[in-house]
Amino acid sequence: MRINHRDVVAGLFLVLLATIGLFLNMDHNLGTARRMGPGYMPWMVFLLQAGLGALVIFVSFGKRGERVEVVKPEGIDIVRIVSVLMFATAAGTLYLTQYGGVRADKVVTFTIMAGAIAAGAIALWIRSPETDGTMAAWTQGEFVAFVAAMVAGVLAWYFIRGAGGYFSQGYNAVGIGMLVGFLVLAIPPGWRYLGLICACMCIFGLFLEKLGFYLALIGTILLACLAERDHIRKPLGVLGLTAFLLVLCWFVFIRELDIRVNLWPT
Amino acid sequence: MELLLTNLAHGFGVALSLQNISFALLGALIGTAIGVLPGIGPVATISLLLPITFGLPATTAIIMLAGIFYGAQYGGSTTAILLNLPGEVSSVVTTLEGYKMARNGRAGAALATAAIGSFFAGSVATVLVAASGPLLTQVALSFGPADYFSLMLLGLIIASVLAQGSVIKAIGMVVFGVALGLVGTDVQTGQQRFTFGIPELSDGIGFVPVAMGMFGIAEIILNLERPEARSVLTTKVGSLFLTREEFKRATPAVLRGTLVGSFLGILPGGGASLAAFGSYMMERKISKGRHLFGTGAIEGVAGPEAANNAAAQTSFIPLLTLGIPSNAVMALMVGALIIQGIQPGPRMVEAQPDLFWGLIASMWVGNLMLLVINLPLIGMWVALLKVPYKYLYPSILVFCSIGVYSLNNNVFDVYMTVLFAVFGYMCSKLKLEAAPLLIGFVLGPMMEEHLRRAMLLSRGDWGVFIQRPISATLLGIGAVALLAMALPNLRKGKEKAMAE
Numbered sequence: 001m002r003i004n005h006r007d008v009v010a011g012l013f014l015v016l017l018a019t020i021g022l023f024l025n026m027d028h029n030l031g032t033a034r035r036m037g038p039g040y041m042p043w044m045v046f047l048l049q050a051g052l053g054a055l056v057i058f059v060s061f062g063k064r065g066e067r068v069e070v071v072k073p074e075g076i077d078i079v080r081i082v083s084v085l086m087f088a089t090a091a092g093t094l095y096l097t098q099y100g101g102v103r104a105d106k107v108v109t110f111t112i113m114a115g116a117i118a119a120g121a122i123a124l125w126i127r128s129p130e131t132d133g134t135m136a137a138w139t140q141g142e143f144v145a146f147v148a149a150m151v152a153g154v155l156a157w158y159f160i161r162g163a164g165g166y167f168s169q170g171y172n173a174v175g176i177g178m179l180v181g182f183l184v185l186a187i188p189p190g191w192r193y194l195g196l197i198c199a200c201m202c203i204f205g206l207f208l209e210k211l212g213f214y215l216a217l218i219g220t221i222l223l224a225c226l227a228e229r230d231h232i233r234k235p236l237g238v239l240g241l242t243a244f245l246l247v248l249c250w251f252v253f254i255r256e257l258d259i260r261v262n263l264w265p266t
Numbered sequence: 267m268e269l270l271l272t273n274l275a276h277g278f279g280v281a282l283s284l285q286n287i288s289f290a291l292l293g294a295l296i297g298t299a300i301g302v303l304p305g306i307g308p309v310a311t312i313s314l315l316l317p318i319t320f321g322l323p324a325t326t327a328i329i330m331l332a333g334i335f336y337g338a339q340y341g342g343s344t345t346a347i348l349l350n351l352p353g354e355v356s357s358v359v360t361t362l363e364g365y366k367m368a369r370n371g372r373a374g375a376a377l378a379t380a381a382i383g384s385f386f387a388g389s390v391a392t393v394l395v396a397a398s399g400p401l402l403t404q405v406a407l408s409f410g411p412a413d414y415f416s417l418m419l420l421g422l423i424i425a426s427v428l429a430q431g432s433v434i435k436a437i438g439m440v441v442f443g444v445a446l447g448l449v450g451t452d453v454q455t456g457q458q459r460f461t462f463g464i465p466e467l468s469d470g471i472g473f474v475p476v477a478m479g480m481f482g483i484a485e486i487i488l489n490l491e492r493p494e495a496r497s498v499l500t501t502k503v504g505s506l507f508l509t510r511e512e513f514k515r516a517t518p519a520v521l522r523g524t525l526v527g528s529f530l531g532i533l534p535g536g537g538a539s540l541a542a543f544g545s546y547m548m549e550r551k552i553s554k555g556r557h558l559f560g561t562g563a564i565e566g567v568a569g570p571e572a573a574n575n576a577a578a579q580t581s582f583i584p585l586l587t588l589g590i591p592s593n594a595v596m597a598l599m600v601g602a603l604i605i606q607g608i609q610p611g612p613r614m615v616e617a618q619p620d621l622f623w624g625l626i627a628s629m630w631v632g633n634l635m636l637l638v639i640n641l642p643l644i645g646m647w648v649a650l651l652k653v654p655y656k657y658l659y660p661s662i663l664v665f666c667s668i669g670v671y672s673l674n675n676n677v678f679d680v681y682m683t684v685l686f687a688v689f690g691y692m693c694s695k696l697k698l699e700a701a702p703l704l705i706g707f708v709l710g711p712m713m714e715e716h717l718r719r720a721m722l723l724s725r726g727d728w729g730v731f732i733q734r735p736i737s738a739t740l741l742g743i744g745a746v747a748l749l750a751m752a753l754p755n756l757r758k759g760k761e762k763a764m765a766e
Contacts, residue, residue, distance in 0.1 A: 006695075013692070014698075025459075028459060038455050040718075056432070193486075194487050197483060197659075204667040220667060221664060231656060237656075259668070259672040
């Protein structure tokens with residue numbers, strides 16, 4: 001069968017987001033058309049979105065629609081789907097054990113599981129429609145890294161949030177979880193840029209309030225430079241760039257805009 | 267007429283104050299500098315620089331942002347002509363003839379034509395904005411909530427019809443954008459919606475993290491993944507002066523482009539790219555040099571460049587008079603206004619005359635500055651073009667991080683930006699357009715408010731949307747636009763136009 005594979009995934013993506021939204025919206029009072037409650041507009045919007053997503057899928061199967069890139073679905077093997085499902089269940093269970101006794105919020109639990117399944121399923125297919133070079137179907141390494149990143153990120157967040165001090169403050173535990181996840185994700189070449197660039201911003205978030213403006217910048221720039229192979233060969237260029245950016249950011253943000261931020265470690 | 271002159275004089279008084287004029291200049295300079303950097307379009311540029319304007323007074327901030335916008339737009343034309351790299355959709359057509367001219371050694375003439383054409387078109391469009399703004403505002407004041415809702419719906423429909431790629435996917439993204447806009451405290455009941463108990467979300471998802479994540483950071487990742495998209499400057503600029511023959515051919519093209527652009531810019535969902543396409547098609551059909559198209563015809567630069575700049579000005583009309591953004595850039599402007607505590611809409615003329623007239627006057631001032639900073643300083647911009655991407659992306663990343671943090675001095679916004687970067691990356695892989703989402707996101711809360719009010723007034727009768735003549739007309743236009751896209755021929759025509 002000839003289908004526009006990318007559109008199928010895009011449609012699924014829209015439907016899944018809408019489904020999550022509709023579930024979350026169960027908490028809100030719909031009200032009547034005359035006196036709309038907080039849930040009325042979200043309810044309409046998500047229903048419309050789910051419908052549109054279904055339409056996207058429908059059109060991608062027919063003769064109509066974009067027929068530019070028709071890719072044979074590949075790589076949908078049972079093992080991968082099952083392992084993603086298992087991961088989702090694990091994440092859901094983890095969540096339940098954590099809040100299970102205190103507030104067993106089934107809707108949220110369900111949403112998180114659905115979200116994990118959705119993310120897994122979408123991420124599984126998101127690359128296969130690409131036909132240009134590095135963007136071919138998922139490699140084994142990319143798949144393993146994706147699952148490992150999710151597991152490592154969740155575990156890191158789970159264990160570090162109770163560590164006390166810096167780790168229990170604000171969003172630091174979330175940041176560390178994200179950082180670990182993105183760094184693991186960056187191991188296979190296909191995820192390299194996505195993982196590294198996102199990790200850079202996490203580093204910035206983690207460093208800024210504790211270690212200060214300058215160290216946060218240095219950390220972010222150095223990690224960012226890892227993404228480009230040229231930089232690894234020419235460390236002098238990285239040094240120059242770091243110095244230049246430090247001066248520029250000091251001038252723009254500290255001297256001119258005077259933003260309130262720690263400059264040095266506290 | 268007299269009133270118009272008085273108002274414009276007032277506007278120039280505001281725009282020419284030392285502070286405003288220097289920030290307009292600064293905005294145009296920074297906008298051009300970042301706009302010529304390959305791989306960064308106006309939307310990314312503005313979202314990147316948005317946080318810098320927060321400390322300024324509202325009028326100055328908007329004037330500076332407008333300057334950044336014109337600068338970025340013009341910077342995009344420069345890369346289009348010199349590198350065959352359109353910074354954004356509206357300069358795609360400029361690459362067609364502009365790069366050919368550059369290859370013929372007439373790069374300087376192409377750049378000069380673009381600058382002068384843009385300046386002329388900008389001046390005409392500014393007068394148009396000044397004249398039609400207050401009139402439309404009067405009309406807008408007679409709008410009821412139902413009419414407003416229909417108008418926004420029309421805007422969203424046209425924005426998705428004109429988006430690149432599949433219309434259904436674009437509408438899907440608009441709708442999801444509206445949904446994202448609903449996150450936060452419900453205005454009428456105070457209930458928390460979709461906040462997961464996170465206090466930072468009770469004011470809604472931040473506008474800057476969404477824009478910066480989806481347009482700034484996601485772009486970096488995508489650019490790094492396709493190294494072949496970055497190219498090197500090989501052409502020489504040459505003389506900036508036009509020959510008499512070129513001047514003769516460019517003039518009518520500029521006039522036609524201004525006309526087409528001014529009109530198409532007003533349409534909701536229209537804006538610069540549609541105008542540029544329209545003008546290019548027209549020049550290829552009717553200009554005297556039409557047989558030269560494909561070999562570097564100056565009409566193909568003059569027309570579209572004038573048109574996209576005229577449209578860039580007139581697309582402020584729906585924003586200033588109705589409070590409705592017609593494209594992603596204007597959505598950013600709404601975001602900036604709201605952050606400044608100003609609700610854009612028909613009451614702005616009365617409540618914020620300084621802002622309204624100052625902005626209009628500064629449009630002209632900004633265009634003049636572009637002319638002044640672009641032609642003499644062209645060597646500097648060409649030098650900037652040579653900055654390799656490997657030095658650019660760490661800089662963009664750092665600026666985004668600091669900017670987003672300084673919004674609320676909260677790292678939460680940094681992590682939100684990361685999440686939206688991942689989301690934007692996925693959307694781009696799935697060919698789901700980010701621009702419609704941004705417009706939906708901005709309009710979402712306003713639409714809900716107007717819908718609720720309209721239904722309360724009509725006692726729960728949905729018929730109100732077709733009973734009121736204004737609303738019915740607007741919905742009718744929207745339906746026609748949607749139906750038109752369902753017709754295979756028209757859709758193919760659009761795909762063909764986009765593909766070119």
